Amino acid sequence: MTSPHPGGPRRALVTGLVVVLTATPALVACTGGDVGNGPGTGSRSEAGSDAGGARRVRTNVEVGEVVGALGPVKRRRVATGVGRAVDRWWDAAFVDATYPRRRYRSVFPGFTPGAAQAARRDLDRMTSHRLGERIDTLAPVRRRVVVDILATKETARGVTARTTLDYRTSGEVERQVRVSARLFMLYREGWKIFGYDVLQGPKPTTGPRGDKGRQRGRDRSRS
Numbered sequence: 001m002t003s004p005h006p007g008g009p010r011r012a013l014v015t016g017l018v019v020v021l022t023a024t025p026a027l028v029a030c031t032g033g034d035v036g037n038g039p040g041t042g043s044r045s046e047a048g049s050d051a052g053g054a055r056r057v058r059t060n061v062e063v064g065e066v067v068g069a070l071g072p073v074k075r076r077r078v079a080t081g082v083g084r085a086v087d088r089w090w091d092a093a094f095v096d097a098t099y100p101r102r103r104y105r106s107v108f109p110g111f112t113p114g115a116a117q118a119a120r121r122d123l124d125r126m127t128s129h130r131l132g133e134r135i136d137t138l139a140p141v142r143r144r145v146v147v148d149i150l151a152t153k154e155t156a157r158g159v160t161a162r163t164t165l166d167y168r169t170s171g172e173v174e175r176q177v178r179v180s181a182r183l184f185m186l187y188r189e190g191w192k193i194f195g196y197d198v199l200q201g202p203k204p205t206t207g208p209r210g211d212k213g214r215q216r217g218r219d220r221s222r223s
Contacts, residue, residue, distance in 0.1 A: 024115075059087055059143040064162065068151035079147040080154045085110040086183065087189040088146050088164050093127040094179070095140055099171070101132035110188075112194045125200045136171030159185045166203050176203040 061083035063075045071080070093107040104127050108116040123129035128138055142220060146162040165179040184195035 020116075020130075025027075038064060044174065048051070057140040057143055059083055059145060061145045061147065063097070063147040064146040066149045066151065068149075069154055070149060070151035070156060071154060074156065078149055078159065079145075082147045082161050082185060082191050083145045083161055084176065085185065085193065086161055086163050089193070090143065090179075094138060094165065094167060097128070097132075097138070099132065099135050099137055101128065104129055108193075110191065110193055112188075112192050115194050115196065119196070122198075125198050126196075131169055131173050131175065131177075131198075134172040135169040138167055138169050140165065140167045141176070142166040158187075159191070160184060176205075177201070178203040 013020050020202045061079050063079045088109045089107075089111070092109055093104070102132060104120075104123055107127050111119060128135075131138075142164060143166075144164045148160045148162065149156050150158045151164065161181075161183040163179075163181045163183060165181075166177045168174075179200045180196065181196055181198040183193050185191045185193050
């Protein structure tokens with residue numbers, strides 16, 4: 001389910017959501033009033049801890065581009081609900097586990113059955129599966145969700161969540177990893193992920209040394 005040319009927020013909304021609206025209208029009879037108490041476009045929800053519970057990292061949830069009519073209160077509620085759905089995936093697939101880890105069952109809460117089935121065939125990108133047996137801890141460093149909304153008549157019809165999870169590992173493999181994703185979501189008794197475009201790889205490094213520093217960071221991450 002990857003796309004070689006991700007494009008911008010508006011393109012993601014159009015290609016990922018409008019097609020679904022026209023092809024499967026029964027799936028998107030949703031409400032923009034998803035219950036939540038997000039304080040604003042930069043709301044934060046506390047989620048995620050390493051196995052020892054020593055560190056908790058808050059998820060920064062923001063409203064991105066909104067296409068169509070949807071008031072600010074409903075926008076915040078939608079973003080809060082979407083952020084919670086993303087947190088459930090991150091926690092199940094990466095954070096809330098004891099490492100070394102071999103089993104990856106029930107790691108796609110909030111996915112539609114079809115999307116979960118596809119994701120189970122894609123564990124190396126969608127979970128910590130590639131590293132799980134060779135690490136002792138996985139600690140989140142950054143959690144960010146930007147929610148682009150497609151709405152009509154004050155109702156959110158679908159969203160694209162642009163997400164970033166940075167984490168670091170210890171053990172046999174010490175690495176800093178970034179999981180970047182676009183998650184395409186519909187409201188079906190809660191926000192559900194029906195499609196995804198996910199990349200997982202070394203966390204980009206920047207600094208005063210420029211390209212050489214970045215290259216060394218990539219070399220270390222492959223060790």
